Amino acid sequence: xxxxxxxxxxxxxxxxxxxxxxxxxxxxxxxxxxxxxxxxxxxxxxxxxxxxxxxxxxxxxxxxxxxxxxxxxxxxxxxxxxxxxxxxxxxxxxxxxxxxxxxxxxx
Amino acid sequence: xxxxxxxxxxxxxxxxxxxxxxxxxxxxxxxxxxxxxxxxxxxxxxxxxxxxxxxxxxxxxxxxxxxxxxxxxxxxxxxxxxxxxxxxxxxxxxxxxxxxxxxxxxxxxxxxxxxxxxx
Numbered sequence: 001x002x003x004x005x006x007x008x009x010x011x012x013x014x015x016x017x018x019x020x021x022x023x024x025x026x027x028x029x030x031x032x033x034x035x036x037x038x039x040x041x042x043x044x045x046x047x048x049x050x051x052x053x054x055x056x057x058x059x060x061x062x063x064x065x066x067x068x069x070x071x072x073x074x075x076x077x078x079x080x081x082x083x084x085x086x087x088x089x090x091x092x093x094x095x096x097x098x099x100x101x102x103x104x105x106x107x
Numbered sequence: 108x109x110x111x112x113x114x115x116x117x118x119x120x121x122x123x124x125x126x127x128x129x130x131x132x133x134x135x136x137x138x139x140x141x142x143x144x145x146x147x148x149x150x151x152x153x154x155x156x157x158x159x160x161x162x163x164x165x166x167x168x169x170x171x172x173x174x175x176x177x178x179x180x181x182x183x184x185x186x187x188x189x190x191x192x193x194x195x196x197x198x199x200x201x202x203x204x205x206x207x208x209x210x211x212x213x214x215x216x217x218x219x220x221x222x223x224x225x226x
Contacts, residue, residue, distance in 0.1 A: 032212040041202055041216035085151055089211035094166045096154035
């Protein structure tokens with residue numbers, strides 16, 4: 001099980017934001033982050049905790065280990081609004097799990 | 108460029124079935140795993156199942172083992188998801204997505220297919 005906090009937040013462009021994802025058990029390095037905008041599928045931002053996917057701006061960074069993980073946006077841009085999900089995989093039984101998401105609104 | 112093109116929106120009555128297709132281009136189907144997920148309004152993505160197109164092996168999430176079925180047609184580079192005995196709780200956007208072999212994250216997604224179930 002993955003939990004995310006906060007559930008929602010409203011911030012202004014230029015601000016720094018930190019999103020949290022906590023797992024109920026050690027996920028090793030198999031933790032990914034996605035951004036989703038209305039009427040679009042999720043978009044992969046970060047995988048293996050801290051590796052940026054192709055096309056992910058450098059202002060996005062991931063960190064953490066074990067059960068506690070963080071996605072940081074160093075300086076918010078207007079296009080960063082949306083919902084952010086963390087995702088992990090259980091090896092056995094095979095199972096993919098997403099967190100409930102954090103909704104980021106831009107003021 | 109990898110693209111996943113899903114079939115269009117579907118409206119069904121409770122107790123019926125529906126098939127959704129996902130045509131993959133830009134990558135050989137046998138080079139990836141194909142996953143199906145769904146997202147109810149206002150909810151997080153929920154994993155349903157995945158298939159290994161190389162040998163047809165499928166793995167289903169426990170909650171969906173009895174109600175969904177995945178198949179692939181490698182000659183057509185297309186994956187299919189069949190939903191049976193659907194209820195209003197199955198109303199959601201259904202996505203196909205690819206996972207690179209040896210990985211666990213979704214690098215490409217279909218555009219989504221809305222399935223609406225109502226009497």
